Amino acid sequence: MDKKIYTVSRLNQEVQKLLESGFGTLWLQGELSNFSRPSSGHYYFSLKDSQAQIRCAMFKGRNRFLDFRPESGDAVVVRGKLGLYAARGDYQLIVEHMEPAGAGKLQAAFEATKRELDKRGWFDQENKQPLPALPQTIGVVTSPTGAALRDVLHVLARRYRQADIIIYPTLTQGASAAPAIVRALQTANRRAETDVLLLVRGGGSLEDLWAFNEVAVAEAIRNSRIPVVAGIGHEVDISISDLVADLRAPTPSAAAELATPDTSSLQHRLSSTTRRLHRAALGRLGSSQQRLSQQVARLQLRHPQRRLNEQLQRADELEMRLARAWQSRLQRHQSRLQGLRASLDAHSPAMQLTRHQARWQALDSRLNVAMSSRQTFARSRFELLARALHGVSPLAVLDRGYALVMAKGKLVTQASSLAPGDEISARFSKGEISAIVKSGNTSEQ
Structure with a gap:
């Protein structure tokens, strides 16, 4: 007897074909359980009733069209096809459409x-209209x-x-x-x-x-x-x-x-309002009578003759205050005028010219004194420097009998620098001569 042996993979393939072809597209109603949304965007859940459950998957390409957010416990109606998840050998429903079931959809x-x-x-609330009271x-x-x-x-x-x-x-x-x-x-x-x-x-x-x-x-x-x-x-x-x-x-x-x-x-409120109105009217009447009495007393106090006398007295007081104020103001203005006149005199051109002339004369006198003193000091210093200069001047040496010997524009300090026949010049304190060297003695003394 021949044995027909299947592999596990082949068996799952055959079962998957039977599931897909045997049921086709079907509608299923139940309650969502173990609902999950992984990062892939797919939905994985179980659909159950009181006695059984089935695993379901709804892929991202389908669930993005849902107009509500499913959660575990929701009653839904789904449309899909049966399939087999070969890795576990579990059959499942591949959901293509989902909607709330019955009242759940309306909710x-x-x-x-x-x-x-x-x-x-x-x-x-701010958009609400108030209701009329009556x-x-x-x-x-x-x-x-x-x-x-x-x-x-x-x-x-x-x-x-x-x-x-x-x-x-x-x-x-x-x-x-x-x-x-x-x-x-x-x-x-x-x-x-x-x-x-x-x-x-x-x-x-x-x-x-x-x-x-x-x-x-x-x-x-x-x-x-x-x-x-x-x-x-x-x-x-x-x-x-x-x-x-x-x-x-x-x-x-x-x-x-x-x-x-x-x-x-309303009747109770009307009765209460009537009593309050009556009390308010009596209170208002009493208040009006009291106010009338006060007005009469004030009117007597404000008799025209009395008011006229008060006004006359006030006019006299104001007149005296005006006179005092005018006198005080006049004195202040006179005092200010005197101050301004003194200030004007102090700042007049004639006074300023006089002050400037006096200052100029004082400065001129100081300048003359300073110039004279400066000249005297400069003359004394010049004479002192002249005497000092004359003391070290070669001309003073010449006055003592010495002479300056020059050869070829240079000063001769040693006899050995001259040779017979050289032309020399000798400058004395007074006058100058030219000569020709005949002989010389170069030995040092």
Whole structure:
């Protein structure tokens, strides 16, 4: 009997072919588990239900098209093909597409819209309009057949009957609900016949309330010139319309309560205000009477004759003060004038010329004295130097009988420097002669 023996690699290849051809592309729903994002950008995770799980891989070329960020614990629906990871011999699902499952998808869309509008500043408190304290006309945007309208009307009848109520009927569920709500809000703003708008709807699932998460409805609320109070669903339900509205109420009934004051409270406030007004009127009357008495007393004190006498006395005082001030000012000006005259005299050209002449004469006298002294000193010094010069002068030596002998323009100091026949000249103290050397004696004495 022949044995058909496989290698492990071949077996895995055959199994992989069977998996890929036997199932093809399939859709699978479950919960994400062990979700990881390595640096390669691929997604690796397990998809499980209450009894089993399967390993999955979603490569970077596919997961970059996702419009949400998957995490472990998310319920999702995936599309892919079965394959085999030969290295471990594990079969796995190669995911090509992923989307949130059921309500999870709507919740992801809600979160995405919420993030986008929050970036635009549509939820900022500074953009909210204040509600009127005593609205005269209240508009209700809701379904005319819903329980929310009955709840609102019941609350208004109990709390605030004096207000007029205008209903703007609209769909609140389904594909046509969002455009209908937008038209109702726009109609209310165009007519401008209400002081506040209540946008209300009873509770329901996320799918039932989805119209209030549409961006078009949020934009209509934001553009409303009339303040909008949103009361959509139950207290746990929060919609985009709740966040954009000027005020959010947990329920439709609460929206009616928040938009209106309580009649009994108003009556209490009215009674209290009446009593306060009465007390204020009595206090004001007493104050006015006291003030009148004070004014009469002041009027008597301010009698025209009294005031005239005071004014006359003040005029006399001012006249005396003026005379003293004028006299004081005149004295100051006279004193200043005298000072200026003295200063002018001191700086007049004649005085300056006199001072300059005296200074010039003094300088001239000092110059003459200095020149005479300088000349005397120079003459004495010259005579002294002349005598000293004469003492060392060759001419003085000549006067004692000596002569200067010159040969060929040079002074002769030794007889040996002359030869017979040389022409010489001899200079005496008085006069000069020329001679010719006949003989000489060169021996030293």
